[in-house]
Amino acid sequence: MLKEHAKLMGVFAACGEVIGRKKLQKMIYIAKKISFPFQEKFEFHFYGPYSEELTLRVEELCNMEFIDEVREKKGGYYQYRYTLTTEGEAFLEHAAVDIPCLRETVAEMNNQSARFLELVSTVLYFDTLTKEEVAEKIFTLKRKQRYTEEEIQEAYTYIEKLKNNLQ
Amino acid sequence: MEYSNSKLKEEKVFKDPVHRYIHVRDLVIWDLIGTKEFQRLRRIRQLGTTYLTFHGAEHSRFTHSLGVYEIVRRIVDDVFAERPEWNKEDRLLSLCAALLHDVGHGPFSHSFEKVFHLDHEAFTKEIILGETEINAVLSKVHKGFPKQVAEVIGKTHENKLVVSLISSQIDADRMDYLQRDAYFTGVSYGHFDMERLLRVMRPREDQVVFKQSGMHAVEDYIMSRYQMYWQVYFHPVTRSAEVLLTKILHRAKELNQQNYPFTYPPLHFYSIFQEKYILADYLKLDEAVMLYYFQVWQEEKDPVLSDLCRRFVNRDLFKYVEFDPAKEYRKHSELEALFKKAGIDPEYYLVFDSSSDLPYDFYRPGEEEERLPIYLLMNTGELRELSRESDIVDAISGKRRTDHKLYFPADLLTDDSSKRNIKRQIRSILEI
Numbered sequence A: 001m002l003k004e005h006a007k008l009m010g011v012f013a014a015c016g017e018v019i020g021r022k023k024l025q026k027m028i029y030i031a032k033k034i035s036f037p038f039q040e041k042f043e044f045h046f047y048g049p050y051s052e053e054l055t056l057r058v059e060e061l062c063n064m065e066f067i068d069e070v071r072e073k074k075g076g077y078y079q080y081r082y083t084l085t086t087e088g089e090a091f092l093e094h095a096a097v098d099i100p101c102l103r104e105t106v107a108e109m110n111n112q113s114a115r116f117l118e119l120v121s122t123v124l125y126f127d128t129l130t131k132e133e134v135a136e137k138i139f140t141l142k143r144k145q146r147y148t149e150e151e152i153q154e155a156y157t158y159i160e161k162l163k164n165n166l167q
Numbered sequence B: 001m002e003y004s005n006s007k008l009k010e011e012k013v014f015k016d017p018v019h020r021y022i023h024v025r026d027l028v029i030w031d032l033i034g035t036k037e038f039q040r041l042r043r044i045r046q047l048g049t050t051y052l053t054f055h056g057a058e059h060s061r062f063t064h065s066l067g068v069y070e071i072v073r074r075i076v077d078d079v080f081a082e083r084p085e086w087n088k089e090d091r092l093l094s095l096c097a098a099l100l101h102d103v104g105h106g107p108f109s110h111s112f113e114k115v116f117h118l119d120h121e122a123f124t125k126e127i128i129l130g131e132t133e134i135n136a137v138l139s140k141v142h143k144g145f146p147k148q149v150a151e152v153i154g155k156t157h158e159n160k161l162v163v164s165l166i167s168s169q170i171d172a173d174r175m176d177y178l179q180r181d182a183y184f185t186g187v188s189y190g191h192f193d194m195e196r197l198l199r200v201m202r203p204r205e206d207q208v209v210f211k212q213s214g215m216h217a218v219e220d221y222i223m224s225r226y227q228m229y230w231q232v233y234f235h236p237v238t239r240s241a242e243v244l245l246t247k248i249l250h251r252a253k254e255l256n257q258q259n260y261p262f263t264y265p266p267l268h269f270y271s272i273f274q275e276k277y278i279l280a281d282y283l284k285l286d287e288a289v290m291l292y293y294f295q296v297w298q299e300e301k302d303p304v305l306s307d308l309c310r311r312f313v314n315r316d317l318f319k320y321v322e323f324d325p326a327k328e329y330r331k332h333s334e335l336e337a338l339f340k341k342a343g344i345d346p347e348y349y350l351v352f353d354s355s356s357d358l359p360y361d362f363y364r365p366g367e368e369e370e371r372l373p374i375y376l377l378m379n380t381g382e383l384r385e386l387s388r389e390s391d392i393v394d395a396i397s398g399k400r401r402t403d404h405k406l407y408f409p410a411d412l413l414t415d416d417s418s419k420r421n422i423k424r425q426i427r428s429i430l431e432i
Helices: A003-015 A021-033 A052-063 A086-095 A102-110 A114-125 A131-141 A149-165 B027-033 B036-043 B048-052 B061-079 B088-100 B109-116 B120-129 B133-141 B145-153 B160-166 B172-185 B194-200 B212-233 B236-257 B267-273 B279-284 B287-299 B303-313 B325-341 B391-397 B420-430
Strands: A043-045 A048-050 A067-074 A077-084 B007-016 B020-026 B201-203 B208-211 B319-322 B351-354 B375-377 B383-385 B404-408
Touching: A003 A021, A003 A052, A003 A077, A003 A086, A003 A102, A021 A048, A021 A052, A021 A102, A021 A114, A048 A114, A052 A067, A077 A086, A086 B325, A102 A149, A114 A131, A114 A149, A131 A149, B007 B027, B007 B061, B020 B027, B020 B061, B027 B036, B027 B088, B027 B133, B036 B061, B036 B133, B036 B279, B048 B109, B048 B236, B061 B088, B061 B160, B061 B172, B061 B194, B088 B120, B088 B133, B088 B145, B088 B160, B109 B236, B120 B133, B120 B145, B120 B279, B133 B145, B145 B160, B160 B172, B160 B208, B172 B194, B172 B212, B194 B201, B194 B208, B194 B212, B208 B212, B212 B375, B212 B391, B236 B267, B236 B287, B236 B303, B236 B319, B236 B351, B236 B404, B267 B279, B267 B287, B287 B303, B325 B351, B325 B404, B325 B420
Parallel strands: B208 B375
Antiparallel strands: A043 A048, A067 A077, B007 B020, B201 B208, B319 B404, B351 B404, B375 B383
C-alpha cells in the first residue's frame, strides 16, 4: 500500500527540504528518466515535463500529514516548501522502501535551480533527437527562458554526471 | 487543386447527440475518418468501465474524437477566421490533430496502461508516423505533415496556440468529453454554455484566452468539470470495476510468466506480456477482444483468474470501505496477514485505491509555473489568471480533496463455511 507515495517520501527524506513545486516535478522526471522506478506518468507541458499524478500524490501526502507544505509569498508569486513530518518518517520506516542511489541523486539535484532542472528535463524529454535537434527544440519551445548553447551543453554534462554516479 | 485544400463535392454530416451535426467538407478529414486505425476507435469506450455504473455510458472514442474535431472546426472557421492573430494556414493542422488526438488509446486504456506500463501517447505518435493508413493520408498533404500533427498532439509543436486548442486547461477535448459524458451517463452535471465560451475565445501568441465579459461562462465550465470528477469519473463503483480489470490483467500476465497451460491461450496479449510493443499487435486489441477473453477465461482452471473474470462479466464487483491510510496503514498490514490465513490472496482480493490513481484533473491556477492557467483578457488588454478574478473558481481550486478506498470481495468474507473465526476478525476490522 502507498508504495509510490513512499518513494516520493524517500525523496523528501533525502533532501530535507524541497523548495518549489516546479523543482520537485523536474527532479522526479529526471530521476525516472535515468532509470529510478517512479511510476508517475509525465506529459510535455508549457514549462516542460509535468505529471498531474505527481501533483495529486503530493496533495495526498499533505492531506495525510506525511509531508508539510508551506506556502510563502515571493514578490509577485507564491512558492511552496516541502518537508517530511514525524508521522511521515514513521510511515517511511514502516513502508521500508529502499531504492539504491536515490538519496544521493535527488540530494544532488536539489542543489540545482528549478530553471536548470527545467532545461535538463527538457533535454531528457527529447532524448531520441540529435543534439542539434534538441537545441532547436529548446530555442523554439523555450525561447522565453533564453537558454544559451553553453547551458544546453551543461545540461548534457550534468545528465552524464548523474548517470555515471549510478554506475 | 492541392490535396490539403480539396473539398468534398457535398458536405458530409454525422448526426451527433451533443453537437447536433458534425460537418465535414475537407477531403483530408473524410479520408482520415475512413482509415482502419480511426475506425478502431468505435470499439473502444470513452469511459472504460463506467458503463457498469452508468449503463448509458457506452459511447466510444470514435464519437468523442469527431466531437473534438467539430469544436475545433467551429473555433477556427467561425471564431478565429478573421482575427489577425490567427494564421489560416494552421487550420488543417488543428483539425487533423483534433480528430486524431486519441487514436493511440488502447482498450480500457487506463488500467491497461497501468498494468503493462504503456503510454497511449507513444502509440498515437507511432500510428501517425508509422506505416499506417493514417500516415498515408497525412503524408499526401506534404511529407512533413504527419510529424507536425504528432507534435501538436504531443504538445511539443512550436505553435502553442494550436496546441492549446486541443490540450490546455480549457480545450476542445475537455469541452467535448464533459458534455458527451454527461449526456451518455445521464447525469445533470457537465453542462455549460459552450456557445458563449466559443464566442468569447480570443487567440493569443501562446494560448487561447477569454474575454473578461465571458468569465461566468468559464466559471460554469470549471464547476461542471469539478462536479463531473466527483460524481462520474471518481465514482467508487467504477473504480471497483477498474480494480477487477487491473487484477485480471495482472493475473493473466503472471500466469503467462509461469508458463501456466491456458485452456484459452492469450494470443492477442503475447507481445504485450513480453513488453515487446508491436504496433500491429496493439491495433488488433480492442474492447471486444478483451471481453472475449474475460468471457472464456471464466472456464480456466486457475481459480483466481476464473473468479475475477466471472465477477467482471457478471458485474459481481468488490465492495469497499473508506480508508484513511495515514491512520490505518498498520491495519492494512494486519488485514493482509489475515487474508492469507483465510486462504484469500490479498494481492488480488484486498486492494487499496487512491484518487491520485485516476487519470483526471482539476483546474489548477498554475502557481510556480506548473501548468499554464486559464487567462481572462481584461478590458485594459491585461491578462489575469482566472481564480484571481473569480471567487467561485478561487474557492474550488484552493481545496485539496483526496479520497482513498479499500476494495474486497464481501461475499468471500461472509462465507463462513471455512476459516470462520479469521473471517469474523477481518469483518470486524473492516466494520462490515
